[in-house]
Amino acid sequence: MTMIEHDKIKGMSDRMAAAEVRGRSPWADARRRFLRNRAAMVALFVLAGVILFALFGSHFAAWSYDSIDFSVMGSAATQGAPSMANGHYFGTDDLGRDIFARTVQGTQISLMVGIVGAGVAVIVGTLYGATSGYVGGRTDQVMMRLVDILMSIPYMFVLILLLVIFGRRIEMLFLGIGLISWLEMSRIVRGQTLTLKNREFIEAARAIGVPSWRIIIRHIVPNLLGVVAVYATLLVPLMILTESFISFLGLGVQEPLTSWGALISEGAGTMRYGTIWQLAFPLGFFCVTLFAFFFIGDGLRDALDPKDR
Amino acid sequence: MTAKPLLDVSDLRVTFPIRREGDMPWTPPRLLHAVGGVDFTLNPGETLGIVGESGSGKSTLARALIGLAPATGRAIWQDGTELIGLSARQMLKYRADIQMVFQDPLASLNPRMTVGQIIAEPLTTHHPGLSRDQVKTRVKQMMERVGLLPNQINRYPHEFSGGQCQRIGIARALIVEPKLIICDEPVSALDVSIQAQVINLLADLQRDLGLALIFIAHDLSVVKHISDRVLVMYLGRVMEIAQANSLYATPQHPYTQALLSAVPVPDPELERAKTIIPLAGELPSPMAPPSGCVFRTRCPRAQEACAATPPALLGEAQHLTACHFPGPLTPQEIARAVAEPQPA
Numbered sequence: 001m002t003m004i005e006h007d008k009i010k011g012m013s014d015r016m017a018a019a020e021v022r023g024r025s026p027w028a029d030a031r032r033r034f035l036r037n038r039a040a041m042v043a044l045f046v047l048a049g050v051i052l053f054a055l056f057g058s059h060f061a062a063w064s065y066d067s068i069d070f071s072v073m074g075s076a077a078t079q080g081a082p083s084m085a086n087g088h089y090f091g092t093d094d095l096g097r098d099i100f101a102r103t104v105q106g107t108q109i110s111l112m113v114g115i116v117g118a119g120v121a122v123i124v125g126t127l128y129g130a131t132s133g134y135v136g137g138r139t140d141q142v143m144m145r146l147v148d149i150l151m152s153i154p155y156m157f158v159l160i161l162l163l164v165i166f167g168r169r170i171e172m173l174f175l176g177i178g179l180i181s182w183l184e185m186s187r188i189v190r191g192q193t194l195t196l197k198n199r200e201f202i203e204a205a206r207a208i209g210v211p212s213w214r215i216i217i218r219h220i221v222p223n224l225l226g227v228v229a230v231y232a233t234l235l236v237p238l239m240i241l242t243e244s245f246i247s248f249l250g251l252g253v254q255e256p257l258t259s260w261g262a263l264i265s266e267g268a269g270t271m272r273y274g275t276i277w278q279l280a281f282p283l284g285f286f287c288v289t290l291f292a293f294f295f296i297g298d299g300l301r302d303a304l305d306p307k308d309r
Numbered sequence: 310m311t312a313k314p315l316l317d318v319s320d321l322r323v324t325f326p327i328r329r330e331g332d333m334p335w336t337p338p339r340l341l342h343a344v345g346g347v348d349f350t351l352n353p354g355e356t357l358g359i360v361g362e363s364g365s366g367k368s369t370l371a372r373a374l375i376g377l378a379p380a381t382g383r384a385i386w387q388d389g390t391e392l393i394g395l396s397a398r399q400m401l402k403y404r405a406d407i408q409m410v411f412q413d414p415l416a417s418l419n420p421r422m423t424v425g426q427i428i429a430e431p432l433t434t435h436h437p438g439l440s441r442d443q444v445k446t447r448v449k450q451m452m453e454r455v456g457l458l459p460n461q462i463n464r465y466p467h468e469f470s471g472g473q474c475q476r477i478g479i480a481r482a483l484i485v486e487p488k489l490i491i492c493d494e495p496v497s498a499l500d501v502s503i504q505a506q507v508i509n510l511l512a513d514l515q516r517d518l519g520l521a522l523i524f525i526a527h528d529l530s531v532v533k534h535i536s537d538r539v540l541v542m543y544l545g546r547v548m549e550i551a552q553a554n555s556l557y558a559t560p561q562h563p564y565t566q567a568l569l570s571a572v573p574v575p576d577p578e579l580e581r582a583k584t585i586i587p588l589a590g591e592l593p594s595p596m597a598p599p600s601g602c603v604f605r606t607r608c609p610r611a612q613e614a615c616a617a618t619p620p621a622l623l624g625e626a627q628h629l630t631a632c633h634f635p636g637p638l639t640p641q642e643i644a645r646a647v648a649e650p651q652p653a
Contacts (some may be wrong), residue, residue, distance in 0.1 A: 023423055023464035200417040204481070207375050208431045209397075209404035222421040 030226070033303040040299020043292040050289050054111055057104035062087025065101040066256035072096045082277050091277040094270055102258050103282055109170070109259040110240050111289075113177060117239030118232045120178035125185025126228055130220050132186070133193030134212065144190065147183050155180040156245075163251045170253055173246070177239055188231055192224050226304035233297035237290040244286070260286045313387055314350040315489060315521050316374075321347045321382035321393070323366070323373045323545075327596065341596050343369040345545040345603075346382070348622060353387070353488065356515065356522040358536030358553065360529055360568070364592050366545035367525045368412075371491045374523070375409050376400050387488075405435045408482035412494040414474035418466035424477055425462035428452065431485045447484060455480045455510060472503035476510065483514065491523045496531060508535055529572045533557055541565050544603040545595060546619075551628035561628065561635040564588075564604050586638065586646055602633065609646035610634055 034040060063069065069088070072079040073096035080092035082099075090099035132143040159176040166172045196202060197220075205215050244261025246252045253259050260282050267279030322345055326338035344366040351357050359367050373380035376392070384392045392403060408431070411417035418427050428448045432439065439447075449459035455476040466474055475495060482490050492511065496504040512535055515522055526532050532539055533553055540550040541564065549562040560566045567586040574580045588607045593599055599606050605615035614633050622629045638646075 020460045020463050023461075023468060025423075025465055026420055026467070200411050200413055201419045203372075203377060204409070204411055204417045204478075205419075205430065207377060207404070207409045208434055208481075209401045210430065210434050211397075214434075218422075219419050223419070 030300075030303040034299055037299040037302060039295050040303075043295035043299070046288060047292040047296065050107065050285065050292070051111065053285075054104060054107040057107070058101065061098060061101040061104060062089075063098035063101050065097065065105040065258070067097070069096040069098065080275065090281040091275070093266060093278055094275070097256075099263075099278060099281055102263060103285060106258045106260050106263045106282060107285060107289075109253055109257065110243060110261070110286075113173065113243040113259070114236040114240040114293075116174050117177040117181040117242075118235045121181040121185040121235055122228055122232050124178075125182035126189050126221060126224065127216075128182065129186035129189025129191075130193050130216050130224065133190040134197055134216050134220055136194075136197070140190075144187070147186055150180075151183050156242075159242075159246060160249070160251055163246070168251060168254045170257070173243065173252060177242060181235060181239060185228070185231060185235070188227065189224055192227050193220055196220055196223055226300075230297055230301040230304065233293055233300055237293040240286075240290065315353045315355075315387050316351040317383075317385040318350070318374070319348045319383045321370070321373060321380055321384060323369050323378050323380045325379075339596055342598060343378075343545055343595055344373060344380070345595075345598065347542075347545070347547050349540055349547065349550055351489070351521055351523065353521055354515070354519045355538065356524055356536045358532035358539040359523060359525045359542060360527060360532050360539060361542035362527065362568075362592065364544075364595070365542045366595075367527075367542055368493050369545075370542070371409065371493045371523065371525055375407055375491060376404075401435075405431070405485040406488045408485065408487040408490050410475070410478050410482050410490060410492045410495045413498050414471050414478055415466060417478055418474060420466055423463050423465055424452070424457075424469075427466070427477060428480045428484055431481060435485050448480075451480045451484050454514075455483070456506075470503075471499050472507060475499060475503075475507050479507075479510065479514070483518070486518070487520065489521045489523065491525070493525050494527070495524075497526065497528065504531065511535065529569065541568065544593060544598055546603050547622055547629075547631055548604065549628075549630045549632075550622070551624075551630075555628050559637070561624070561630040561637075562604075562632045563608050563610050563638055566638055567609075584643060584647065586643055589646075602631070609638060609642045 058065075069086070069092060072086075072088070072092050074094075080088065080094075080096065082089060082091040088098050088100065090103060092098055093102070128143065128147075132140045155176075159173075159180070162172050162176045163169075202215060202219055205219050210218075240260070243252060243259060244264065247259045247261030248265040250262075250265070252262055263282035264279060264286065267275075267282060271279050323343045325341045325343060327341050328336075328338045332338070347366075347370060349357065359370065361367050369378055372378040374384060374392075376395070380393050382393060386392055386403060386406075390403070392400070395403070418424075422430075425445065425448050428451060429444050432444055432447060445462070449462060452459045452462065457473060457476055457480070461469075466477065469477065478495075490511075495511070496507050499507060508531060511522065511524075514520065522535070524532060524535055536553045538550065539553050539556045541548045541556070541562065543564050549556065549560065549565045551561075556565065557569065560569055563586075567588050570584065570586045574583065586609065590607055593603070593606055599616070601614075601616040601618055602608070602611075602620050605611040608615065612634070618633075620631045620633045622631045624630045624635070
């Protein structure tokens, strides 16, 4: 009997003296669920592959993206096919430029457009939407009407005008895409903020006297990040698509630089002459990357919101 | 009663404008009188229990005192400052003195913050100069004080039980050494056994630290256990305020009597023997409160005078009642109320 008591007390004192226990944060839970999602993990590896390809592919290319191989120029259909022997792993285009090197270069531009667009959306959209929703009242009305007005402008038209007036510069493309990408995000974030705003822990923070900006940064935004992360991964392919469309129209990046959209456009123009590789390789990368992003987005949603499945 | 009161509240009102769907912007909004003129004083170190049925404005009163709901009237702090109408910046000084414990233990804790961060938040807000180590030491001391293991400082709220979460909430309220804690139904979301633990913890802390408590609940026996004085609310008004013993032994207001008669007695013999005074109808809408005494529509003793003028809060110094005809209900009145639950 006394032994048992002794053990009990010892166990308790051990627990009291034990080192600080590490908590299992909601983020750690989500990470575990994400790692168990097979489709999302495969997509993550594929995406990592595409990113590595964009970063280091140029080291493996035998040709640079803007140099012309005069031996195949003009006869791309017969001599420009993919071949290990002459270093054109993905073949050449009609001008005799190496498709492999150009795909690497196009992947860089397209991924960058997607990530910059989503990044602007996450930072600007989250802060704008959270502020609007938390402050509420007239401020909210004005801020959201501004978003409505910006959304009602046909953005493709504005983007095309921007590129026509200021020249086909890559910075203009980033600026234009950045300008439009955050609008939808700010609306979603505002909606989420409105539901969070009346939760008791926000009231508790207000009762303590935490200033509004700190409530937004410390209490609102961390509880929004799940939704934001999901939406951001779905936004990246959307931005890539937008850029591809602009490039497909011939307004995107300036030659000899290229992007997926420009490559697909060129490939589509010549596919009737039997040079299907000019289309197939950029299009393959494009599709695989978009799929990967969508699967990751899905996986994130399931991991962060297990109840909402 | 010799010392200056910690808080002197008079004619505190909270009114919400209600806009209906489809109203034009220039249509004046309808007004919801959640709290309609409440007076009370609170002495240092005292516990004031506030009881009343759902919708009687208890929580709104608490939120008004802490500056979360827009209020008019007067609420004078010990040092003579008028708390109502202070700007956020001016109010900040008093927020450290008045803290709040919330009803839902888990919902009042941010799920993305660790317990240590949650408890430290008032401290870092009011004393930004403290070093990280000082904050951590104080948080750990406070966790131990409320009966939590200090080594759980890095855990998240979802890893704790309801009672533990409420202890975290209490620790958060206590860490800035307030003079007044407002507890908004702190135990109504907990099991009965845990309720007792949390209430005893609050009572211990109050005794040791000399805190004043405003304890809101709809459980009359809990309020009786912890309170020095009790305030009974109905539809945003004070019906009766008295020393706890006096109020429970000799309730003067018919509403208090009805409320007390409904408390279950844990003895089947007595429970069968007692008479519950039924109250007719529903709580009236706070958008259109009855004229005169707000309780008259359900009062077994209502007369014409009750509809004419609202009764003032009168009585001896220790026992105030807002009723034109205070006093225990006669057996005839009780019999009438039981026989005819729908008075004209």
